[in-house]
Amino acid sequence: MASTVIMQAQQLAIGYGTKTIGSSIDFSLRAGQTLCVLGPNGSGKSTLFKTLLGLQPALAGQIHILGRPLAHWSKRELAQHIAYVPQQTQSIFAFAVLDIVMMGRSAYIGLFASPSAKDRDLALQCLARLGIEHLASRLFLQLSGGEQQLVLLARALVQEPQALILDEPTASLDFGNQIRVLEQIQVLREQGLAIFLCTHQPEHAYRVADQVLLLKKGQVMAAGDTANTLTLTTLAQLYDLPIAAVSQHAQNVIPKS
Numbered sequence: 282m283a284s285t286v287i288m289q290a291q292q293l294a295i296g297y298g299t300k301t302i303g304s305s306i307d308f309s310l311r312a313g314q315t316l317c318v319l320g321p322n323g324s325g326k327s328t329l330f331k332t333l334l335g336l337q338p339a340l341a342g343q344i345h346i347l348g349r350p351l352a353h354w355s356k357r358e359l360a361q362h363i364a365y366v367p368q369q370t371q372s373i374f375a376f377a378v379l380d381i382v383m384m385g386r387s388a389y390i391g392l393f394a395s396p397s398a399k400d401r402d403l404a405l406q407c408l409a410r411l412g413i414e415h416l417a418s419r420l421f422l423q424l425s426g427g428e429q430q431l432v433l434l435a436r437a438l439v440q441e442p443q444a445l446i447l448d449e450p451t452a453s454l455d456f457g458n459q460i461r462v463l464e465q466i467q468v469l470r471e472q473g474l475a476i477f478l479c480t481h482q483p484e485h486a487y488r489v490a491d492q493v494l495l496l497k498k499g500q501v502m503a504a505g506d507t508a509n510t511l512t513l514t515t516l517a518q519l520y521d522l523p524i525a526a527v528s529q530h531a532q533n534v535i536p537k538s
């Protein structure tokens with residue numbers, strides 16, 4: 282039996298005010314699946330994520346979360362189902378790492394209540410899952426960019442979401458931490474989470490994604506299962522490169538056609 286559809290977009294148009302960034306975007310993401318969006322800088326990946334999270338209004342089309350239109354979800358309810366790790370942290374967090382991670386529990390904690398011992402344990406467990414429990418009492422602002430990224434991933438996991446939206450989750454990570462995050466994505470997928478991420482590294486998409494969405498200038502250039510959709514030919518087309526150049530750099534990881 283097919284798993285539950287967690288997130289679905291139909292004929293979605295995205296953008297800012299009167300400026301359309303992308304249109305005619307369709308996808309469907311089920312529990313236990315990973316979908317990866319790839320595309321050149323400025324093609325609309327982050328805008329798509331912000332729209333799916335209700336942070337930016339859709340210009341046209343529909344978004345459904347667990348079968349219900351996005352507009353019918355409260356922010357709090359949505360945060361109990363979908364966690365988001367943005368590309369950059371806009372806010373300045375003058376807090377210790379453990380406090381930042383516990384903030385992920387806010388969708389479950391009453392307005393005037395404090396985090397419980399269970400919330401704290403869960404936060405410590407999520408830090409340990411990512412191998413960064415030793416950072417628990419450090420100040421977030423004093424961490425490296427890569428360490429901050431891992432802390433934000435731990436904060437997303439503590440939300441116990443059904444879906445994770447990860448905007449370039451490996452971007453500022455060293456080789457070891459990239460592998461840790463990719464492995465964690467696989468584990469979460471096997472646990473039944475729906476994962477929607479974007480990356481500039483096709484080999485990462487090839488490793489973790491069941492499906493890919495290739496976005497070029499806001500239009501879906503190709504979409505489908507990774508093995509048939511993410512090829513040297515489509516990569517060359519997506520990034521306006523000669524196929525020989527793509528082949529030279531990626532032929533060990535991506536198949537030819």
Ligand SMILES: Nc1ncnc2c1ncn2[C@@H]1O[C@H](COP(=O)(O)OP(=O)(O)OP(=O)(O)O)[C@@H](O)[C@H]1O
Pocket residue numbers: 297300302320321322323324325326327328329
């Ligand atoms: N708040 C905003 N108002 C108006 N235009 C914006 C805003 N934020 C982003 N844009 C524009 O939307 C377009 C898509 O940006 P977006 O950040 O979604 O691209 P991206 O694919 O995530 O890029 P990158 O790979 O560089 O992160 C860009 O042209 C960008 O300048």
